[in-house]
Amino acid sequence: MTFSDYLQFLLSGLTVGSTYGLTALGFTIIFNTTGIVNFAQGEFVMLGGMLGVFFLSGLGLPLPLALLLAVLATLLIGALMERLTIRPVQDAPVINLVIVTIGVSILVRGIVQIVLGKDTHALPPFTGSAPVSIAGAAVQPQSLWVLCITCGLLLLLRHFFSRTLWGKAMLACAFDRKAAFLAGIGVRRMVLLSFMISAAVGATGGVILAPLTMTSYDVGIMLGLKGFAAAVLGGLGNPFGAALGGLILGVLESFAAGLLSSAYKDAFTFVILLLLLFCKPSGLFGRRGFERV
Amino acid sequence: MGFSRDLSACGGFLVLLLTLPHLLANDYYISVLILGCLAAMTAVGLNLLIGFAGQISLGHAAFVGLGAYASGLLTTLAGWPVLPAIVCAVALTGAAAWLIGIPTLKLSGHYLAMATLGFGIIVSIVFNEAVDLTGGPSGFVGIPRLEIFGFAFDTDLSYYRLLAALLAVQMLVFQNVIRSRAGRALRAIHTAEAAARCMGVDVAGAKLFVFTLSAGAAGLSGALYAHYLEFVAPSSFGFLHSVQYIVMVVLGGMGNAWGAILGAFFLTALPEFLRAFEDVETVLYGGILILSMMFLPEGLAGGLAKLWGRVRAKRDAGEAGRG
Numbered sequence: 001m002t003f004s005d006y007l008q009f010l011l012s013g014l015t016v017g018s019t020y021g022l023t024a025l026g027f028t029i030i031f032n033t034t035g036i037v038n039f040a041q042g043e044f045v046m047l048g049g050m051l052g053v054f055f056l057s058g059l060g061l062p063l064p065l066a067l068l069l070a071v072l073a074t075l076l077i078g079a080l081m082e083r084l085t086i087r088p089v090q091d092a093p094v095i096n097l098v099i100v101t102i103g104v105s106i107l108v109r110g111i112v113q114i115v116l117g118k119d120t121h122a123l124p125p126f127t128g129s130a131p132v133s134i135a136g137a138a139v140q141p142q143s144l145w146v147l148c149i150t151c152g153l154l155l156l157l158r159h160f161f162s163r164t165l166w167g168k169a170m171l172a173c174a175f176d177r178k179a180a181f182l183a184g185i186g187v188r189r190m191v192l193l194s195f196m197i198s199a200a201v202g203a204t205g206g207v208i209l210a211p212l213t214m215t216s217y218d219v220g221i222m223l224g225l226k227g228f229a230a231a232v233l234g235g236l237g238n239p240f241g242a243a244l245g246g247l248i249l250g251v252l253e254s255f256a257a258g259l260l261s262s263a264y265k266d267a268f269t270f271v272i273l274l275l276l277l278f279c280k281p282s283g284l285f286g287r288r289g290f291e292r293v
Numbered sequence: 294m295g296f297s298r299d300l301s302a303c304g305g306f307l308v309l310l311l312t313l314p315h316l317l318a319n320d321y322y323i324s325v326l327i328l329g330c331l332a333a334m335t336a337v338g339l340n341l342l343i344g345f346a347g348q349i350s351l352g353h354a355a356f357v358g359l360g361a362y363a364s365g366l367l368t369t370l371a372g373w374p375v376l377p378a379i380v381c382a383v384a385l386t387g388a389a390a391w392l393i394g395i396p397t398l399k400l401s402g403h404y405l406a407m408a409t410l411g412f413g414i415i416v417s418i419v420f421n422e423a424v425d426l427t428g429g430p431s432g433f434v435g436i437p438r439l440e441i442f443g444f445a446f447d448t449d450l451s452y453y454r455l456l457a458a459l460l461a462v463q464m465l466v467f468q469n470v471i472r473s474r475a476g477r478a479l480r481a482i483h484t485a486e487a488a489a490r491c492m493g494v495d496v497a498g499a500k501l502f503v504f505t506l507s508a509g510a511a512g513l514s515g516a517l518y519a520h521y522l523e524f525v526a527p528s529s530f531g532f533l534h535s536v537q538y539i540v541m542v543v544l545g546g547m548g549n550a551w552g553a554i555l556g557a558f559f560l561t562a563l564p565e566f567l568r569a570f571e572d573v574e575t576v577l578y579g580g581i582l583i584l585s586m587m588f589l590p591e592g593l594a595g596g597l598a599k600l601w602g603r604v605r606a607k608r609d610a611g612e613a614g615r616g
Binding site (some may be wrong): 088107151267269 | 349397399407412418532539543545578
């Protein structure tokens with residue numbers, strides 16, 4: 001093992017970790033406004049990639065337009081999910097809501113499987129596939145795109161949550177829904193918005209990663225699970241901790257696959273999740289004594 | 294009073310199950326009934342978890358698979374007799390659940406669902422990858438049929454009778470658990486968690502007990518499945534099967550023990566009537582989950598009870614009007 005090998009692991013880990021981070025971010029945003037874990041989060045990521053493939057090769061649209069449309073379509077699906085399935089049962093016990101999100105996740109998977117088929121697809125890389133050499137490690141240009149777009153998206157969201165009225169209103173909902181409602185914030189509208197943002201963020205993760213890892217109708221479960229592990233790692237409820245958790249998880253997984261065993265790399269994530277829940281359920285960046293509901 | 298009522302209910306249920314094969318025209322349907330009983334065993338256990346502990350397991354098919362593989366491997370590779378192998382398989386499944394439950398059930402929230410989802414995926418990977426032991430994706434054959442103290446359950450009918458009896462006993466035990474200390478604790482948590490905690494109820498312990506029990510039931514069902522088909526393959530224990538068990542519970546009625554059985558038999562029989570089942574399976578499960586939660590949160594059993602109540606109220610009102 002040389003330095004460049006380690007660098008290679010690090011960079012590929014950061015790349016995959018970006019998508020975990022974006023998925024985790026989506027989990028957190030919905031968790032904050034509604035208190036539910038959205039099991040359909042992974043499907044948003046899958047939809048981004050699969051719809052991108054559909055718009056590109058199915059409809060023959062140019063790449064940037066196809067990707068943009070894929071993200072917008074997923075955003076719309078997120079909005080529909082909230083309006084059609086979550087809002088009608090919003091007063092039901094949390095477990096019913098969680099079952100609804102499981103149902104949506106299965107339904108979306110099933111529909112994509114029927115409409116777009118069971119094949120595995122890949123999107124073309126955004127700018128060529130000739131690897132760039134960084135300190136002896138070969139890096140796909142797509143990896144750089146993934147890292148840059150993720151950073152850009154995080155900055156944008158940071159601005160949204162800390163500088164805009166809507167973002168602050170969403171944060172207020174996360175702190176105390178009732179108080180936010182009494183202060184005149186349309187809590188329902190914030191819930192809708194949180195589903196839209198989560199869907200768009202997830203789809204972006206799916207779109208930028210699809211050129212590197214391929215996509216198919218059933219990638220959502222695994223990505224959802226890893227995203228959730230990342231969210232717990234970062235402290236569920238803390239959006240930017242979640243994104244960081246994703247990066248850490250991606251890097252750990254990349255090293256585990258490279259140094260230990262690649263067949264069982266998915267098992268590794270799960271072990272981390274269990275250990276974490278056992279030792280420090282509030283995550284690395286979560287508030288201590290945070291009451292989870 | 295509660296116990297004797299349960300006893301007569303379970304006895305009546307057993308009689309119903311035992312007469313069913315004689316009402317059916319075709320012997321083929323006995324195998325459907327057997328699979329229905331096996332699914333019901335798992336669903337009743339899962340129902341206990343979902344309906345009473347308020348927790349979801351997305352990995353129950355993995356517990357079924359663990360039971361099936363453990364018992365299958367012990368009888369073929371280690372050459373154990375069937376009965377101790379089944380007992381060992383159930384214990385192993387319960388132990389696995391217990392290990393997952395300890396960290397996740399301490400926390401309120403839906404950590405168990407994610408952890409079991411992960412567990413299910415890992416178990417699937419192991420079944421597929423550990424080819425030397427499990428035979429990989431094509432599975433392994435040659436598991437012996439069940440034999441207890443020299444009596445071999447060779448025919449489908451005898452096996453079905455055994456399963457029917459086991460299911461009735463399981464119902465009796467589980468109804469009893471609901472009334473036991475753990476069951477009362479869980480119902481107290483359901484009504485007012487803070488009050489229950491103040492009264493010294495061990496919330497995490499009660500949930501852990503129920504989860505372990507429900508996984509044990511799944512393991513038993515899996516072991517009996519292996520000794521019925523004499524063959525196991527990883528594809529019978531995947532994620533979609535875990536979802537299927539949840540659909541059985543939700544469709545039948547969460548927290549309604551008889552509902553889970555209704556859901557289990559309904560979903561097991563469904564592919565027999567729906568030829569295009571495999572293509573629409575996923576969509577169907579998703580649709581059922583969403584629509585049940587929106588329009589029938591108490592499931593078929595709850596819906597039927599409500600309908601019956603309405604019919605009776607109308608009849609009573611009619612009689613009152615006449616009188």
